[in-house]
Amino acid sequence: MLPGPFDDLITANKIHAVTHQPPATKGAAGRQLAVITCMDCRVSPAAVFRLDPGDAVILRTAGARVTDDVLRALVVATHLLDVTRVVVMGHTDCRMTTNTDEELHHAIGRMAAVDTRSLDFGTISDQRVALARDVQRIRSSPYLPAALDVLACVYDLGTGCVTELST
Numbered sequence: 001m002l003p004g005p006f007d008d009l010i011t012a013n014k015i016h017a018v019t020h021q022p023p024a025t026k027g028a029a030g031r032q033l034a035v036i037t038c039m040d041c042r043v044s045p046a047a048v049f050r051l052d053p054g055d056a057v058i059l060r061t062a063g064a065r066v067t068d069d070v071l072r073a074l075v076v077a078t079h080l081l082d083v084t085r086v087v088v089m090g091h092t093d094c095r096m097t098t099n100t101d102e103e104l105h106h107a108i109g110r111m112a113a114v115d116t117r118s119l120d121f122g123t124i125s126d127q128r129v130a131l132a133r134d135v136q137r138i139r140s141s142p143y144l145p146a147a148l149d150v151l152a153c154v155y156d157l158g159t160g161c162v163t164e165l166s167t
Contacts, residue, residue, distance in 0.1 A: 025054035028082040037089040038064045063096030066134035085149040135167040
């Protein structure tokens with residue numbers, strides 16, 4: 001049998017399963033926290049905020065954007081998973097802040113020969129403005145608790161520091 005593209009993951013899981021202990025928590029956010037951040041693999045919200053499994057709900061999108069799917073997940077998190085506070089965390093050197101939608105369409109079309117023009121990538125010309133708008137989108141949602149605490153910040157990949165933004 002030829003090696004498969006996921007063999008490394010299946011092997012890693014078999015090693016993990018040997019010492020795995022079932023979670024002691026009920027699946028709710030132990031620190032009553034949700035973190036919305038970028039899908040960039042250099043960003044680890046667990047490391048940035050020193051979170052353990054079960055501490056927080058982590059939601060990832062390209063550019064840390066608050067999409068309809070993120071809002072839907074926040075409704076579940078706030079009403080069923082004990083979330084009372086939300087961090088929206090962008091980061092430095094984010095590709096979504098250095099390209100336009102048109103540039104991404106062109107790059108993907110050139111590299112993968114796929115026509116993505118029907119998609120809105122939600123690229124960001126001003127990260128601080130986008131974060132403020134996304135925080136406002138959360139705060140104004142009629143489905144989320146009015147008392148929900150929301151913080152916008154930018155994580156610096158170079159220093160490891162988070163800068164809070166006033167929104």
